[in-house]
Amino acid sequence: MIRKRLTSLIDCLSTYSSKEVPLSLEKIKLLLLQEYDLELSDKMIRTELDFLQSPESIYKLISKNNEENYRERVYCLENTTFQLHELRYLMDAVSSARFISQLETSQLIYKLRGLTDETTSKRLANELIHSEGKIVIRHFADNVQTLHEAIKAKKCVKFQYGRYNVEKNFILSREGGFYNVIPLGVIWYQEYYYLIAKEQGKEKIIQYRIDRMSSVLKTEDSWTSEPGFDLERYVSQLFNMYSGERRNIAIEFDNHLINVIIDRFGIDAKIKPVDDNRFLLETEGIVSDGLVRWLLTWGADAKAVSPEDLVERMKKEINRYSGIYT
Template structure:
């Protein structure tokens, strides 16, 4: 091709500026011309006045072009500097994708390539991901992204969902629960916790809210049955759960050592009801999902955490401590 029509030339100019320039890499008209020649061959017919006119038209059409000229009579430098995402935001997106266990290794590489296209080729080189993509902890199921899309759609349209659910056994074989029977649920929200996506849903068979790891779902089906809209505060609900175990919501009161203040604020937020007890301890009062997950979370802190109420939670914690002691006592015998 030796000659470009006006539309082709303008579209290519926009692409050059978008992909190859930024605040640190600016092109003169000669540089832009060279880009055209690399794409269409050295014989391509170009007129600098036409390129200047194209630049003016792009600016009038609200395409961001920055023009710099150090001194009168010196060449002008052109660049596209406005980006939807700042470089640090793209780094966060890439790190999140690389860390997410539910995304397969191949999908991770594909997503990172796409994210890099949201900036110039020069800035994209700075986005080299420092987080190792460990295939041993990445999901092997490519069905996850399809399930996520279907579930978002079901939540948006308030439609009941059915699926099969399973787990791995000791032989590392994926085995469906309930002999492969269907789970029928009302999907409430999706949340990303501890590197995994979870579906929070109302399980009709047990008449309670449960959580399901999306990488463990199989044969997700959106039915035509609709349910009524109800307000569901995802952030508030997730902050009250522990290790994504379901259970009943109750008021809890826990005594913590002062060393754990940042842990508690990270979990419950700065608005948490925290009150000084003595020089070494404070008391947290909060609504939480009482479950095995809460018990396991509390035992992480050893003697730095003590349940004050409810009595049912005290019993669960003390029973678990007794069971742990029994395991070690048997081994010692």
């Protein structure tokens, strides 16, 4: 009975009290009777409150004078699990993730709001509005977990891979054949999960959208880390997740794009003025269609300087644009 008395009091305070809405002894007594079917005396409740304030308790009970009645004490438990802003971050991440279905989004947000008291939960009622539609992917969570487990165990994986066609049918590549790869890492980029991997027997690193995978399986083949390979550094050199050759690149930008470049390459990016209106960025990156299209985002405000093959690719893409609008 004593254990039930204490656990019910903890649950009562966790659910119905907060720093903004602490509970008086009479309110606690009423809630224990109504919600927990426990009829306790003031002395019994005070005994449990004293324990929660003792060094033996893992909970932190806050006790203070009631602002409306200074002679009365009020109580609440300090939320040591999640702060309001932390729960908001988690809820917003769930809401914005396209690979989490709308049904699962609602279920996860309901669970997250249940990790705090009622008052704080009500403050989390306004959900983030996501600008893009959710997608439903079978076995997506299982596939992500399989990949993480394979990376940790240094095991290879195999999977089928595909894309939608213009008829909105999902078509498997290689006529449904499996890709056998060495999984180097999983990243989350612009609302999508990607697997960074090498096909067995090949050197080129490729990025695979995990929502386009099916039948993901861990194999018994083992792999070892490549000496000197830095996954975080590699990912930082990608543009829109396109694969390509790692090269030294130089690009001129108009000065008004300086904050865009710092956001993308960091405050330590190698930058120097070209004239009063432009600056030069020198960095290492993956030369790919992704880089070309990223540069075209900025129109005439960005100009590729080197390497020469990047300049040529820019020219060809610009000519394609001009051909469309003639």
